[in-house]
Amino acid sequence: MRTLAGLVVGGVTAWVAFGFLLWAGLALAVVSPWPRGRAAVLARVHAKARRLAESERRRVMRFFDADLAGDYSGARALRYLGARGAVGVLGHGVLLLLALGLASVITMLLSWATGFPWALIEDGGKVTSATIAFAAVPGVLLFYLNLTGIAGIAALERRVAARYLGPSTTELLRQRITELATSRAGIVQAVDQERRRIERDLHDGVQQRLVALGMLLGRARRQGDSELLAQAHEESQEALRDLRDVAWRVYPAGLDAVGLRDALAAVAERSAVPVSIDYAPPAALPAAVETAVYFVVCEAVTNAAKHARAGRIAVRVTARGPDVEVTVHDDGVGGADPYGGGLSGLSRRVAALDGTFAVRSPLGGPTVITAGLPCE
Missing domain, CATH: 3.30.565.10 (Histidine kinase-like ATPase, C-terminal domain)
Structure with a gap:
């Protein structure tokens, strides 16, 4: 229902767009011999075109779930109004066919149920069960084609809006360049942070354990204490574990293995x-x-x-x-x-x-x- 409502509103605004384009063409034709006047009128035309295009952009976003940024020039807005005006009229034609088909079906059913004669049926204008059965197959097929047409018009509305009101190729490239520059700066910052963290882990972890290990080995050497040697051995194992953790944080070699x-x-x-x-x-x-x-x-x-x-x-x-x-x-x-x-x-x-x-x-x-x- 929301799509149907969007097409109905779009059909009405299409005629408004055509009227605006006709007015803009006549106004520019009148002032075309005077450059200053033509520039002033063109500026007003662009401003009004942007307002109309903005209302159309909101309609497409609301009824057809399109995602449009809304950053476009007055010239692009004019081109959009011309293109979507044709789409809107086409949508109204599809809706008119749907309305005529539904009206025919309702009239036939009422005539069949009440016995009231229908002018388009011969033999006294009576609708019989055979008539209903005979009309059902082409009627269902035409109804399906009509619904397909409605879906196609809705998709065309989104594509036309994206083509004229969405970002241009130059703008997309500019956005991509900005994203790449930002991500490159982020990578450099992330690498610096990782280096600082590795240095901190080495200084506070592995280095402290190695200092403690050296002190234990020195005492064990002077005193010949086997218990101190056992502590030194345990400390060396802890240092190896810390060093292995730091190495895995630099790059997990196990991924390759x-x-x-x-x-x-x-x-x-x-x-x-x-x-x-x-x-x-x-x-x-x-x-x-x-x-x-x-x-x-x-x-x-x-x-x-x-x-x-x-x-x-x-x-x-x-x-x-x-x-x-x-x-x-x-x-x-x-x-x-x-x-x-x-x-x-x-x-x-x-x-x-x-x-x-x-x-x-x-x-x-x-x-x-x-x-x-x-x-x-």
């Missing part, structure tokens, strides 16, 4: 909070996408375990058409900051692959982190 599924299983095993993994991605993922998926899961699980006081974490890696979607859900206290160092770095990493990244974390939880990554 065992694949993404086993690498995510290793993340779940190392987590202090129980993690369930539902892994059903597209058949094959590019290496860059696998790396991004790994870091999204790893960072989200680490944050949930450290800060969210979560009792359980659920990870889903699923196909979304040809792309892959990653969702990390925890039952913690929420309040995660999407602009914090870790999550903002993930957002930039995903944006570098033309992906989408979203964080929903109300106070009290739960926290849901979602990333969509194109695989083509």
Whole structure:
């Protein structure tokens, strides 16, 4: 019904557009010998065309679910009014055929039910059951064709509006250049943040353990104490574990050796909070996408375990058409900051692959982190 209403309103505004274009043409023809007058009239025509086009843009967005930015010139608005005027008249013609068909069906049924003669039927104008049966097949077919025509007009309304009122090719290229420049700056910032974090991990973790290990070995050497040697051995194992964790945060070598599924299983095993993994991605993922998926899961699980006081974490890696979607859900206290160092770095990493990244974390939880990554 909403589509029908949009076509009815569009048919009316089409005639308004045609009237405006006729007025604009006559006004410009009258002042064409005078350049100043022509420029003044043209400016007014463009301004009025933009107002009419704006009302049409809102109609298309409301009735046909189109997404239009509304940034266009007066010249483009004029061209749109001319193109959509023809579409609106065509839509009115389709609706008129639908109304005539429905009126014929209702008249035939009433004539059949009441015995009232119908002028278009011979033999006294009586409608019989045979007449109804004979007219049913072509009637249903014509009704289907009419509905198809309505759907086609609605699609044409969206396409014409997108063609004339949407961003031009130059504007799309400019937006793309801006996005690429922003993502490049974000990647540089993310790399700098990751370097600082690695340095902090090495300084506060591995380096401190190695200092403690050296002190224990020195005491054990002076005192010949086997207990101190055992402590030194345990400290060396802890230092190796810390160093391995830092190396995995630089690049998870297990992705190349065992694949993404086993690498995510290793993340779940190392987590202090129980993690369930539902892994059903597209058949094959590019290496860059696998790396991004790994870091999204790893960072989200680490944050949930450290800060969210979560009792359980659920990870889903699923196909979304040809792309892959990653969702990390925890039952913690929420309040995660999407602009914090870790999550903002993930957002930039995903944006570098033309992906989408979203964080929903109300106070009290739960926290849901979602990333969509194109695989083509």
